[in-house]
Amino acid sequence: MNKINSQSILIKLLLPIIAVTIGTVTALTLFILNNERVMLQRASEQNISIMRESLIMRGRILSNNLARQTEYNLDSFDFQTLSALYTKSSAYDEELSYVILMDKSGVAYIHTGSPEAAGHQLEAAEDQFALSQKKPGINEFTKSNVSMIEFIIPIQQNKKIWGYLRLGYSLNVLNAKTSLSKQALYDEINANIWNTVLISIGFILLGILVAYYVSRKITQPLSELTSWAQELSRGKFNATHTINKQAFRELTLLVDSFEQMSKNLLDSTQKLADYNHKLTEKNKALESATRLIEAADERKNELLDQLVGELRGPMQFIIGTNDVLLENEWVQKNKGFKSSLEMIQKTCRKLIESTDELQGLKNMKIKGNSSAISIVPGEVLIDGVPELMAHILIDGKVKFEIENQVEGQFIQTDKRIVNDVIMNLLRNAARFTRAGSISLSLK
DSSP: OHHHHHHHHHHHHHHHHHHHHHHHHHHHHHHHHHHHHHHHHHHHHHHHHHHHHHHHHHHHHHHHHHHHHHHHHHTTTOHHHHHHHHHHHHHHOTTEEEEEEEETTSBEEEESSOGGGTTSBOOSHHHHHHHTOSSOEEEEEEETTEEEEEEEEEEEETTEEEEEEEEEEESHHHHHHHHHHHHHHHHHHHHHHHHHHHHHHHHHHHHHHHHHHHHHHHHHHHHHHHHHHHHHHTTOTTOOOOOOTTTOGGGHHHHHHHHHHHHHHHHHHHHHHHHHHHHHHHHHHHHHHHHHHHHHHHHHHHHHHHHHHHHHHHHHHHHHHHHHHHTSHHHHHOHHHHHHHHHHHHHHHHHHHHHHHHHHHTTOOOTTOOOOOEEEEGGGGGTTHHHHHHHHTTTSSEEEEEEESOTTOEEEEOHHHHHHHHHHHHHHHHHHOOSEEEEEEEO
């Protein structure tokens, strides 16, 4: 059993440590790899941007130089020299695919890429774009599945545009260099990934070994404490265990606490037995007192019923007799006698109200009983209310109405307390209402 507990504690302690170690190393590895990838991508993009800017700069410099030479030789119409110059420039720069010299109508005079096009009208989309330019510009397009960038320089003669010099550079070489740069980037990223993964695995293995060693140092004393706790739970409060405190000093306080707890549990058990005996005796006395209270409560109800019955009958008879006498003409004329009758009637009514209050005492419980909350139907809350109000409002001058919207619904409450509250409210309403109506609405 101790061996199983030791292994269980070791596994529960070792797994979180290993999980944290692996998670931390993995997060750091991914963070490093992501930073390296971003840095290498930025370097590659910067390198590609530099190569492209270098191409554009070379194209602009060459196109400007050739444009000045073209304007100089154009005055003598020395197209042969210009053609040789253009051909030499194309041979010198492998990315320069062609050089075109055309007039403003679109007729080509020199075309190093297609010599047979010389003397013909150029009508392609890129040709029309060049004819629309009024100042030096750049046009990027694709022709025959080849990406091109063309530098366009208007050629002037006598301060007017005579034609256009067009230098077309192929972007295939730049794209090839870009592909090589990206492939080198991917190779370097893959190499970094493998190196980082291998280092991370090494750190994870080292972390697992350290975690296992630390966990063993912790779980050995804990397994002894667990065994001790199990014996205490079975009631062996005198059980003791020998734990090497020097091997794990941090558990010294815990071991001392276990020893003290064992002593305290033994003392508490004895005290609890004494308290249980005393409580049993008090419960018996309480049960006896409760029975006496219930008997007194029943006797109180009997006396109240008897008292209310003996008072209410004569008072109702006196009130009825006074009502008949007050309607007599002689009584109406004799003010002194009428005043005496009204005083008698008022006194009788107060006595009836007193009997109503006495009747309410019948429904009250002896102070000290606890409330009983239960789930009851809504209509149960007004049990006895219609009968009570019919008894109170016997003279018929005040009408009583009930609106019950909770009928058929179930409510969790103390039925007795709610019923007593409703009864007391209605008695007070009847006491201060001489005419009209009293309504009760349950929602």
